[in-house]
Amino acid sequence: MTVGIVIGSTRPGRVGGQIGAWMAGRVGSDGDLIDLVEQGLPLLDEPEHASTGRYAHAHTRRWSERVAGCDALVFVTPEYNSSFPASLKNALDFLYHEWRGKPVGVVAYGGISSGGRAAQSLLPVLVHLGMVPVGTLLVRFRNHLTDGRFVSSDALNADADDLLDTIRKASKPVARR
Numbered sequence: 001m002t003v004g005i006v007i008g009s010t011r012p013g014r015v016g017g018q019i020g021a022w023m024a025g026r027v028g029s030d031g032d033l034i035d036l037v038e039q040g041l042p043l044l045d046e047p048e049h050a051s052t053g054r055y056a057h058a059h060t061r062r063w064s065e066r067v068a069g070c071d072a073l074v075f076v077t078p079e080y081n082s083s084f085p086a087s088l089k090n091a092l093d094f095l096y097h098e099w100r101g102k103p104v105g106v107v108a109y110g111g112i113s114s115g116g117r118a119a120q121s122l123l124p125v126l127v128h129l130g131m132v133p134v135g136t137l138l139v140r141f142r143n144h145l146t147d148g149r150f151v152s153s154d155a156l157n158a159d160a161d162d163l164l165d166t167i168r169k170a171s172k173p174v175a176r177r
């Protein structure tokens with residue numbers, strides 16, 4: 001199975017790239033690290049709702065294919081003004097069927113609340129899109145900075161692995177009796 005790890009921050013100098021790379025490292029060979037900067041999505045410019053699946057633009061079709069190729073997703077999101085960033089909301093709004101039914105984990109980070117409010121505001125959007133949230137990991141990244149670089153700990157690695165384990169279990173088809 002392929003687990004897409006989406007870096008939700010697009011800000012120059014962002015921490016998100018390092019946290020996304022760390023998560024991708026925990027996922028291993030079945031991970032697909034997806035950087036929204038590289039996707040190059042403009043603010044939503046599709047004339048039709050994504051539920052139609054009719055996409056006018058090549059950037060949307062490219063984004064659609066990338067997400068459709070994932071069996072599950074992990075959103076790595078910072079907290080901006082008590083929510084998750086507009087870059088991530090925009091990327092979510094571009095698609096519809098590609099998200100549906102997929103298990104999803106949230107890795108949130110930020111200042112004083114460690115990204116808790118970002119996760120809380122993201123979850124209803126994921127549910128609206130028909131995704132299946134299985135867990136949230138809050139990362140107090142300032143406790144993990146060494147010379148300005150994000151360095152995980154054994155405890156944080158274990159929490160990430162637990163989340164990924166839950167995602168993988170949720171992705172397996174339920175055995176029929």
Ligand SMILES: Cc1cc2nc3c(=O)[nH]c(=O)nc-3n(C[C@H](O)[C@H](O)[C@H](O)COP(=O)(O)O)c2cc1C
Nearest residue numbers: 009011014015016078079080081082110111112113
């Ligand atoms: C526009 C903006 C708003 C922010 N608002 C919050 C906030 O509400 N709560 C919080 O804990 N941190 C907040 N922060 C701090 C960010 O969580 C922190 O800078 C983090 O590094 C941002 O992630 P990034 O570096 O991947 O973009 C904010 C940062 C920015 C740039």
